[in-house]
Amino acid sequence: MTGTDSLSPAFYARHGGARWDWWTVLHPPYTLWHLSYVGVGAALAPHVDWLVLGAAVLAFALAVGVAAHALDEWNGRPLGTGISGRALWTAAVVSLAAAAALGIAVLPHTGLVLIPLVVAGIVLVLGYNLELFGGVLHTDLGFALAWGAFPAAVGYVSQAPPLNSPNTLAALLAVIAATALSAAQRRLSTPARMLRRRTVGVTGVVEFSDGSTMPLTRAALLQPLDGALRLLSYAMPAVAGALLLARLPHW
Template sequence: MPETLAPAYYTALGRGWRRDVWAILHPPYTAWHLAYVVIGAGLAPKVSGYRLLATLIAFFLAVGIAAHALDELNGRPLRTAIPGWVLKGAALVGLAGAVGLGFAGLPVVGIGLLPFIALGVLFVFAYNLELLGGRMHGDFWFALSWGAFPLLTAYLAQAGTISLGAVAAAAGAFALSFGQRSLSTPARTLRRKALSVTGTVTLSDGSSVTLDEATLLKPLEQALSAFSWGVVAFAVGLIASRLL
């Protein structure tokens, strides 16, 4: 099965630098998690477009580039041909850029941003390289680091503090990200590790449904696709109502 299925629903089989770069960026998931940044900013009492743009760039560099490059370096799950030194360089440049933007924001946001910068670096390395024996590479830590964390950071970047409303919204982002990983984990297993799928489901009317990889993947990946663009649409609507 690994020879006939692409490693993710949003990429293709085969080789080529365009395919590899697209796969590394994980466009639906990167957009999904950047949407939490937009939502966090949109919930703040006052919204600065400049601060929002800086926060989006920082998270794109940290998650879209650095974290995903390290993830590919750790076992080549997307089967890219990108050289290891390129992945390491992308991770270093991406994370350095994100941290640099964070430090540039300290005089504006306040010292409260500093622990968020440190946590961001920890999440990128510990989750994607499965450090600490993989203890931080699981559903809980994924939901915390790529769901709740960007929303809270974006709110802090706007307001300089964290409100109870922001914490409640972050809990919602945590829940959505937890659900995302609950769907994506079996989908990744089917696409990247399963050798074969066989079986049937017998229904109450006596008919049967044959189980194969396509049957099992379809509901998982339809939900992932719908949720990714749905959260993005919600974020766009929220920020548009605040800025326009």
């Protein structure tokens, strides 16, 4: 069984013009997943400044959801969209500048500690997605740290917690968890992308102990990968939402 049927470049990809091209480029399930780490980090702070949290989530939505993904599509066209290079670069530059401006705008609430994090965020977006510095950031570990550990850490630090706060240990564990979850995402998405974007055929048969067989196809190999990615993209926003709801002021 060769399985040479045409597949979309991602389980959430859509076709049908510029609107759906942008939907695909923005990777909505993954973007929401990574924004959830910001919420988890903030929810663990001793006190939650909801204005700062809103600014942090919006900044990451612009920097990761728009800028990083636009640059990634420009750099090699992995999703095969028809969006022009100029449009992708315009979206990336404007979004990244707006994200940095949001970070600067909340400095009166967070203190100067946020400045190096804003700079680090810009470096991560450009370095990872354009494969700068010899591609040193564009690795499985780089992905886990940039899109898992970093947003969780910024979510916590942007709440300006006391340095000696006992919540810091909880935040550190959240950063480790976000790193591991992003690494797991990478472990699932890498073979899924390979099957969807580079594979032209699959040959083989699975033989079971009772003598029955099952032909191998791309769809059969993709099902558990895409299924796990879908569930995780639902689970993380739910976890972040639960933690933040628990921090709402009680009336």
